[in-house]
Amino acid sequence: MMGFQVLETxxxxxxARARSLWIVTFCTGCGGVELxxxxxxxxxxxxxxxxxxxxxxxxxxLLITGYVTPKTLKRIIIVYEMMxxxxxxxxxxxxxxxxxxxxxxxxxxxxxxxYIPVDVWIAGCMPRPEAILxxxxxxxxxxxxxKALGWKRYLENFEFYRKNQxxxxxxxxxxxxxxxxxxxxxx
Amino acid sequence: xxxxxxxxxxxxxxxxxxxxxxxxxxxETENFSIIVTVEGDTVVEAKVNAGFLHRAFxxxxxxxxxxxxxxxxxxxxxxxxxxxxxAYSMAVEQLLDIEIPDRAKYxxxxxxxxxRISAHLFWTFGMSAAVGLYTVGQWSVADRERFIELFEExxxxxxxxxYNFPGGVRYDLPMGWTxxxxxxxxxxxxxxxxxxKVFFENDILITRSRGLAKISTxxxxxxxxxxxxxxxxxxPYDFRKLDPYAAYPYIDFEIPTGKYGxxxxxxxxxxxxxxISLNIIKQAIKELPSGPIMAPIPHPLYYNVPPGDAYARxxxxxxxxxFYVVSDGSDRPWRVHIRGPSFIHGVQLLEKLLxxxxxxxxxxxxxxxxxxxxxxxx
Ligand code: SF4
Numbered sequence: 080m081m082g083f084q085v086l087e088t089x090x091x092x093x094x095a096r097a098r099s100l101w102i103v104t105f106c107t108g109c110g111g112v113e114l115x116x117x118x119x120x121x122x123x124x125x126x127x128x129x130x131x132x133x134x135x136x137x138x139x140x141l142l143i144t145g146y147v148t149p150k151t152l153k154r155i156i157i158v159y160e161m162m163x164x165x166x167x168x169x170x171x172x173x174x175x176x177x178x179x180x181x182x183x184x185x186x187x188x189x190x191x192x193x194y195i196p197v198d199v200w201i202a203g204c205m206p207r208p209e210a211i212l213x214x215x216x217x218x219x220x221x222x223x224x225x226k227a228l229g230w231k232r233y234l235e236n237f238e239f240y241r242k243n244q245x246x247x248x249x250x251x252x253x254x255x256x257x258x259x260x261x262x263x264x265x266x
Numbered sequence: 267x268x269x270x271x272x273x274x275x276x277x278x279x280x281x282x283x284x285x286x287x288x289x290x291x292x293x294e295t296e297n298f299s300i301i302v303t304v305e306g307d308t309v310v311e312a313k314v315n316a317g318f319l320h321r322a323f324x325x326x327x328x329x330x331x332x333x334x335x336x337x338x339x340x341x342x343x344x345x346x347x348x349x350x351x352x353a354y355s356m357a358v359e360q361l362l363d364i365e366i367p368d369r370a371k372y373x374x375x376x377x378x379x380x381x382r383i384s385a386h387l388f389w390t391f392g393m394s395a396a397v398g399l400y401t402v403g404q405w406s407v408a409d410r411e412r413f414i415e416l417f418e419e420x421x422x423x424x425x426x427x428x429y430n431f432p433g434g435v436r437y438d439l440p441m442g443w444t445x446x447x448x449x450x451x452x453x454x455x456x457x458x459x460x461x462x463k464v465f466f467e468n469d470i471l472i473t474r475s476r477g478l479a480k481i482s483t484x485x486x487x488x489x490x491x492x493x494x495x496x497x498x499x500x501x502p503y504d505f506r507k508l509d510p511y512a513a514y515p516y517i518d519f520e521i522p523t524g525k526y527g528x529x530x531x532x533x534x535x536x537x538x539x540x541x542i543s544l545n546i547i548k549q550a551i552k553e554l555p556s557g558p559i560m561a562p563i564p565h566p567l568y569y570n571v572p573p574g575d576a577y578a579r580x581x582x583x584x585x586x587x588x589f590y591v592v593s594d595g596s597d598r599p600w601r602v603h604i605r606g607p608s609f610i611h612g613v614q615l616l617e618k619l620l621x622x623x624x625x626x627x628x629x630x631x632x633x634x635x636x637x638x639x640x641x642x643x644x
Contacts, residue, residue, distance in 0.1 A: 103291065104291070104292070104293045105290070105291045106296060106297060107290075107297065107318075108297075108319065108640075109341060109344045109425075109640065111296065111297070111344070112344045112345055112388070112425055113424070113425065115388070115391055115403075115407045116407055116410075116411060116414075119391075119403065119404045119407040119408060120404045120405070120407065120408035121407070121408050121411045133292070133293055135291065146319075146321060148317075148318060148319065148320055148321070150317055150318050150320075151290070151297075151318045151319070154290060154291065154318070158291055180337070180338060180341070181321050181326065183326065183329060184321050184322050184325075184326055185322055185325070186320050186321060186322050187321060204426070205424075205425055205426065207424060
């Protein structure tokens with residue numbers, strides 16, 4: 080726990096972190112279609128030092144771009160736990176908030192906040208690139224001030240999150256997921 | 267490739283095969299994963315693991331009225347939603363037995379062709395990323411923005427413009443909109459030559475995709491492949507000509523076909539389609555009639571539809587997109603079935619084509635088919 084204290088109060092580190100947020104390229108759901116316009120020539124988030132990287136270990140920002148199905152949520156949790164601290168999440172669109180237009184679907188996750196800690200929410204269906212930029216800038220500000228502490232919440236309330244995840248997927252879901260893939264391959 | 271797992275599964279006689287799981291955290295597969303068995307550098311067997319985006323549209327549609335279903339069902343195909351809303355509207359129009367006014371037909375044609383161009387430009391972005399030529403990706407997304415801006419002026423939304431409705435279209439064209447569209451069309455025509463120089467006639471693209479993942483016409487037809495992937499094998503099979511809807515019967519255009527059915531042909535068919543769509547837009551603007559834009563529908567919010575069933579299909583940028591709607595006479599559909607194009611060429615055809623392909627060519631094969639994962643899962 081000592082390590083976190085040092086990291087949290089160091090202003091220089093926070094400044095450096097805010098200025099080079101790297102994104103995991105994991106587009107979940109429809110919002111993924113607004114990411115290329117935000118990343119490329121017209122809106123261009125690279126001027127904020129944000130780059131999308133194919134490697135999970137090098138990234139510190141996970142964008143959840145839309146509805147989350149249980150099958151995707153498993154991957155999201157695995158990806159989130161594989162990222163290194165400190166790490167941030169932006170949830171994008173009204174679907175992660177309350178499942179949006181799919182509120183009565185049997186296969187969407189209704190409250191994302193129960194399973195992973197979200198730092199910034201963007202409302203709208205689908206949010207415009209300007210809104211995504213605004214959220215990114217807001218996250219940069221929060222990181223600079225040391226207020227984006229989702230990753231710490233996840234560590235402190237790990238039992239809570241794990242309990243919710245187990246309730247949705249059943250105990251030992253990681254092991255079963257791997258076995259399912261095996262089955263998939265050999266059938 | 268980011269989440270990959272390599273596992274050794276057998277090792278008899280010096281022959282070693284590995285399993286490689288590609289996606290869904292991957293730049294090219296977008297939102298589904300492929301499990302490939304590789305021997306050395308060559309794929310022996312491929313299986314698609316889809317279902318990451320399943321939202322149960324067909325069930326949700328049964329709980330919503332016919333009008334409420336328009337904003338729901340257009341979310342089936344994310345890069346190209348206009349074709350989905352048109353196909354659904356056409357199915358409901360068949361059930362209600364109404365004919366849309368001439369002006370609405372022309373406006374629909376213009377909007378659908380704009381949607382086709384922007385979907386193809388979006389695909390160019392993915393294709394260029396698969397080959398590694400990122401410059402073209404930056405250009406094509408920025409050029410797509412010009413069409414998106416026009417859409418925004420017309421409909422108010424960037425991606426999901428709930429515009430084609432049962433009975434016609436929702437708004438008339440704003441003042442001066444067609445002039446702006448003409449400007450963008452002329453710009454795009456000039457711009458395509460630059461695309462050719464940098465991308466479509468580039469040696470890197472040609473060497474990487476010529477002769478890759480060939481399919482014959484018979485195979486494609488027996489699997490049920492439609493759209494540009496079928497046309498690349500040399501068949502001019504296009505519902506705009508075969509079963510014309512909107513204003514296509516009054517418009518003169520040709521259908522591009524390929525010759526060999528390989529990845530490069532599929533790429534070039536799409537590139538030529540952009541050009542032809544630009545031509546269609548020009549003609550449609552020239553002949554745009556005046557008059558009403560909406561046929562009288564029973565009630566703006568909800569209405570009972572006479573019992574029966576209807577199937578309507580459109581030629582979307584990815585292939586045949588159809589809706590099969592069954593009505594029992596109430597204000598909600600009894601059953602809606604969605605026939606998406608990507609389910610066929612994104613699963614069955616892909617599994618077939620990935621055999622004997624090198625690992626580095628998997629993204630090229632995948633992107634040359636232009637599949638759309640939300641439409642596979644529905
Ligand atoms: S909020 Fe809207 S755009 Fe975003 S995932 Fe949900 S339905 Fe799609």
